Amino acid sequence: MLTSYAAHFDTPAGYLDFARFGPPSRDAVAATARALEESARADHTTVDGLMRAETVARDTAARLAGSDGRHTVLLPNASTGLFHAALGIREGVVLTPSTDFPANHYPWRRTADLGRATPRWLDPAPGEGVTPDLVRAALTDDVVAVSVSAVDFRTGFRVDLAALREAIGPDRLLIVDAIQAFGVAAMDWAAADVVVAGGQKWLRAGWATGCAVLSDRALESLEPVLTGWTGVEDVGVFDGVEHPPSPDARRWSITNLSPVTAAAFAAALELVEQHSVAAIEAAVAERITELTEVVVAHGGRVLSPADPARRAGILSFTLPDRDPAVVAKALHAEGVTPTVRADSLRFSPHASTPPEAAERVAAALSSLRN
Numbered sequence: 016m017l018t019s020y021a022a023h024f025d026t027p028a029g030y031l032d033f034a035r036f037g038p039p040s041r042d043a044v045a046a047t048a049r050a051l052e053e054s055a056r057a058d059h060t061t062v063d064g065l066m067r068a069e070t071v072a073r074d075t076a077a078r079l080a081g082s083d084g085r086h087t088v089l090l091p092n093a094s095t096g097l098f099h100a101a102l103g104i105r106e107g108v109v110l111t112p113s114t115d116f117p118a119n120h121y122p123w124r125r126t127a128d129l130g131r132a133t134p135r136w137l138d139p140a141p142g143e144g145v146t147p148d149l150v151r152a153a154l155t156d157d158v159v160a161v162s163v164s165a166v167d168f169r170t171g172f173r174v175d176l177a178a179l180r181e182a183i184g185p186d187r188l189l190i191v192d193a194i195q196a197f198g199v200a201a202m203d204w205a206a207a208d209v210v211v212a213g214g215q216k217w218l219r220a221g222w223a224t225g226c227a228v229l230s231d232r233a234l235e236s237l238e239p240v241l242t243g244w245t246g247v248e249d250v251g252v253f254d255g256v257e258h259p260p261s262p263d264a265r266r267w268s269i270t271n272l273s274p275v276t277a278a279a280f281a282a283a284l285e286l287v288e289q290h291s292v293a294a295i296e297a298a299v300a301e302r303i304t305e306l307t308e309v310v311v312a313h314g315g316r317v318l319s320p321a322d323p324a325r326r327a328g329i330l331s332f333t334l335p336d337r338d339p340a341v342v343a344k345a346l347h348a349e350g351v352t353p354t355v356r357a358d359s360l361r362f363s364p365h366a367s368t369p370p371e372a373a374e375r376v377a378a379a380l381s382s383l384r385n
């Protein structure tokens with residue numbers, strides 16, 4: 016556990032569902048309350064003042080991605096970024112894993128319906144994720160992009176972004192849904208052209224927060240199909256004529272976001288930056304190792320990669336002959352919050368998760384033996 020980081024949270028010890036939702040820090044809650052209270056007493060300075068949080072959040076996200084403010088834009092969620100990317104591709108085939116979270120499916124289904132980019136589904140072998148070999152085998156001349164999750168929501172499999180870039184070459188776009196990784200896994204974001212993240216999970220910023228980081232290649236080649244009035248040059252000039260899209264990542268802005276959620280996002284990102292992704296990642300890895308040991312010791316079958324280098328903060332498993340709903344009931348009784356699926360369970364601890372979490376899981380799984 017990263018004690019100095021953990022001191023910012025009130026999350027119960029047994030909460031192990033960060034891959035679904037990351038309870039925000041006291042800092043993010045306070046920033047939200049402050050911004051909303053200020054808005055309630057608005058005068059002529061208030062709105063402009065509150066909107067400064069957007070620049071802070073954007074620049075902090077950019078630094079965490081190894082990029083800069085010109086290449087970074089705030090978004091209300093990850094899906095909006097995936098839609099921007101998808102609609103920006105005029106034509107061609109996009110390789111997308113059939114196993115990905117559906118947020119990375121629907122944008123490509125919609126573009127196919129519009130006669131633009133069409134998806135070709137990649138089918139990773141069970142227990143595997145998207146490997147460079149899998150991508151290489153699917154590459155044909157009409158493939159213009161690969162769109163993939165940095166960390167698989169089901170298994171925690173971590174893709175090798177640099178190796179994927181090498182596999183697809185410099186001209187195809189690499190689009191990455193980073194929501195299960197950004198801020199908790201040091202990955203080679205510079206290898207990607209589009210990195211989108213929502214802030215409601217591992218970043219612990221609360222809902223309606225997120226960002227996208229674009230490469231120069233993405234800025235040049237993606238058509239700004241969804242650019243709204245806030246994404247153009249001379250935003251404040253209401254002269255009735257069409258303004259060109261902003262030359263930078265702001266071209267992905269459709270309208271103003273909430274400065275209240277931007278304040279929460281800024282506070283959350285600053286907390287990550289203060290404690291460092293490397294330290295957070297190491298603390299998560301320690302908990303995953305412990306939880307894996309407990310699950311295996313109780314006869315569980317682990318569905319996540321065994322190699323620590325190929326996994327992030329997600330541990331999926333089944334207990335043979337036990338319905339996941341029954342296992343969940345035992346876990347709930349010990350104050351543990353897992354993700355419960357029809358066919359499996361998932362633990363996703365954070366750097367604030369204490370060692371006590373594994374003890375609670377052990378007690379719950381032991382109770383099932385009786």
Ligand SMILES: Cc1ncc(COP(=O)(O)O)c(C=O)c1O
Binds near residue numbers: 034195
């Ligand atoms: C991999 C992945 N991508 C996208 C999403 C959805 O993100 P958002 O609600 O920010 O669009 C989720 C989870 O809800 C997810 O696990």
